[in-house]
Amino acid sequence: MIAIVTGASTGIGAAVAKQLVKAGHTVVGIARNTEKLAALARALGDGFLPHPCDVTDAQVFSAVLRQVADDLGRVDLLVNNAGSAKVLSIGETTPAEFRAMHELNVVAPANAIHTLWSTMCRHGDARIVNMSSLAQLDPFPGFFAYASAKSALHLLTVVANAEGEAHGVRAFTVAPGVVDTPLHRSLMPDGIKPVDGLSSTLLPNEVADVVVAIAQGRHDARAGRVLAMPAPAAVTALRRWIIEHPGGGVELVI
Ligand SMILES: NC(=O)c1ccc[n+]([C@@H]2O[C@H](COP(=O)([O-])OP(=O)(O)OC[C@H]3O[C@@H](n4cnc5c(N)ncnc54)[C@H](OP(=O)(O)O)[C@@H]3O)[C@@H](O)[C@H]2O)c1
Helix, strand or coil, X not given: CEEEEECCCCHHHHHHHHXXXXXXXXXXXXXXXXXXXXXXXXXXXXXXXXXXXXXXXXXXXXXXXXXXXXXXXXXXXXXXXXXXXXXXXXXXXXXXXXXXXHHHHHHHHHHHHHHHHHHHHHHCCEEEEEECCHHHCCCCCCEHHHHHHHHHHHXXXXXXXXXXXXXXXXXXXXXXXCECXXXXXXXXXXXXXXXXXXXXXXXXXXXXXXXHHHXXXXXXXXXXXXXXXXXXXXXXXXXXXXXXXXXXXXXXXX
């Protein structure tokens, strides 16, 4: 299987790339940090193909994706994982901040889907994973830009899944709670304490497990939906959210 993983240099994306390569798949890893991608390539061997690029540079990103599709002949899995979050009050969310958050978290994934669409539809049996966040369901103050971008990202999933059905292309939204990554540590340097002995964070590998399961078709019945992954301390709250929002298209996968 040929997979493209954006944001592969660290955090969740690096964990996804490692697990996919270990499972025998070829992974094209995209991120800006050339050294981190090269280090991963040394560790993972021939199965990992680094392609440094800024996904918010639409022209360059499209050109890289087209080249990869031409060189490798097909794309079976696209993981739109590159993303970032800032905690900004509405007063701090200038149009420039809002636009930048949406460029990275939703416009770049839309560009990737658009660019690879004909290749994925032509070959069929392809999957798209959009890495959202539980913030799309229950955002806290400060996520005006981030939560709206992730919510829009999920709608890319819904439309791509509907339009892809006739071509064997399925799309999924994965929405983790807090994951212990460099992004989380930059937002919350002191971490989050466990609640009643239950961890408030997930590990990148736990999210990667779900992406690999999607790649292997094990979540096909959930295509078009939000695969929600709360940390253990947040499972009860998420169960309540699902009961309070019937038809919300959210399924617990932990
Ligand atoms: N950590 C959490 O608590 C959490 C929870 C829910 C959802 N998520 C989502 O999970 C995804 C991964 O987050 P993470 O926690 O693993 O964050 P991370 O450790 O900061 O990793 C983010 C990845 O995105 C890449 N990236 C950022 N901007 C980019 C750009 N302009 N062009 C190309 N690559 C770019 C980074 O690589 P370079 O810097 O090398 O470009 C890095 O590989 C994000 O979409 C995030 O919103 C995270």
